[in-house]
Amino acid sequence: MARSIAFREALREALSEEMRRDDRVFLMGEEVAEYNGAYKVSQGMLAEFGPKRVIDTPISELGFTAVGVGAAQNGLRPVVEFMTWNFAVLALDQILNTASKMLAMSGGQVSCPIVFRGPNGSAGQLGAQHSTAFEALYANIPGIKVVSPSNGYDAKGLLKQAIRYEEDPVMFMESEVMYGDKCEVPESEYYIELGKADVKRIGRDVTIVSFHKMMKVALGAAAELEKEGISAEVIDLRTIRPLDWMTILESVKKTNRLVIVEEQWPFASVSSEITYRIQKEGFDYLDAPIRRITAADAPLHYAPNLVNAALPDVPRTVKLVKEVMYARK
């Protein structure tokens, strides 16, 4: 039986189910316990699991990340919540220099099964320091995996998978503005393998690739395009690293056109990598240059019109698709 629950509830179910199953799993972060989560993801979890396993930290990103990494290296399976990935930059040394590299540096001896999670990307008028989307930055790092779901169903299955089966560090990207999104989620337990994209809408004329909350723009554009007789296939990457480019290539073989919509800054972004891969593996299938819409190449400003102008939207995506279709208008 599926029921409609919020994205945050889907995450909570994933965390709670895995914590019930495995004593080694614990949740640590700012305001996760007594406050019930800055965004209420962990609501009620302190009451169920107690302070040993749902652990409030001081505002000490580098410190508690280091404790999580060390605990993972020594046999536990921590889930570390960042109030936003923007604050995780303070802990990047532990993620990049310790968590991602220790398996290699130790010749395979010291692994780090840890999940870092929290909201990522813009969430309205929060100003530049609370609005960065970090998928591309983390996807550049060997040794870790990067997950960026667009809905509660995927988020639950992917988070359960990350906690239970992944032996490597996983960066799990959520969104402040998606936590309230409702979604059909089955009551029975399920897992979703990392590294697999999902075709969210089948189409024949053009492929639109996106992930995270930009999937709303991609699906919105596809709905608009349908009204004009253009059939768009929409692919949700779900995992950024490793990148499931085969699913994109298979779609492009059919549509011969590719547009990528993402909230990353443009330089060395997720779309940059996809574009390289598809031009190399699918050159003969392309009937138009691969195009993309990214966030503006600038910090995100505060004014509402500047926020809108800096981020991908449905009208611009529709327009770009028409350009790769060589449509008249």
Next chain:
Amino acid sequence: MATKFSRETYLYWYELMQLIRQFELMAEEKYKMEGKIRGFFHAYVGQEAIAAGAMTATRPEDLFITAYRDHGLAIAKGVSVNSCMAELYGKATGNAKGKGGSMHFFGKDCNFYGGHGIVGAQIGTGAGLAFAEQYRGTDNVVLAYFGDGAARQGILHETFNLAMLWKLPVIFICENNNYAMGTSIERTSNVIDIYKLADAYEMPADTIDGMSAESVHEGIGRAVKRAREKGGPTLLEIKTYRYKGHSISDPQKYRTKDEVDEYKSKDPIHQLLKTMRDNNLATDEEIKAIDQRVDAIVTESVKFAEESPWPDDSEVLKDVYVDQNYPFITD
């Protein structure tokens, strides 16, 4: 007997300290004279008593983690000398399969959690190792080593705060050799006595003479007892001195020869030997036998390293993920 420690303890200390010393002198020769070892190389020479005293004050189940000056502690914890020399050579038989080098020795089986290259990072990671021991309800403790330079990093302060908040079973050991690379401690802070940094977190702290294995054993022993009995962390400032430069490429223009000579006169191995002789704890023949054994182990390690194969080129993409099916990008 006039000494607090047994004859066996002294013999153990002497052999371990000589093994570390001779290993490093041999490795330095292979580096400088023959070019068989490359990369950054930070010697422990002069600091061996800290490894020796720590070993007798702890159990094998206790975990050690340190910075890049890691040869001495790795050998002390029981990482094989052969695998240490092979790691310096970059060979497949190294303790990190030739992937770590001098700064990144590892021996998880011996509870040696490495050799870390970012100044201070292992202080926090070490507290995490201790968190896991506390979480599982063991009474094992973690010794997290760092240098005086790392005392000025933010991670130290965040970790001290968390370790005291959660009463983690970790002993923070500052090996204060007076120099953060080429910057003397007076030039790094208004607070010269590093042990006082613990006061801000109401953490117990102590200073120890790092040239004496006895003092190190006693100081670490007190801290270990506290941690085992759920009393939380301790900061130990162990005063020591590195005779060698910061790394093998350091011309040491920031200190005088007299200063180095003064500390050499306090050499921990010479001091230990004097105590042993003054108290008739070992005959010259016994000392000689130990020296010969150490020489043989070190010589064998060079032979082992030289005869070992390089890692296969295919190792480039191994040990990057535990996931054996990870689809690497190869073009």
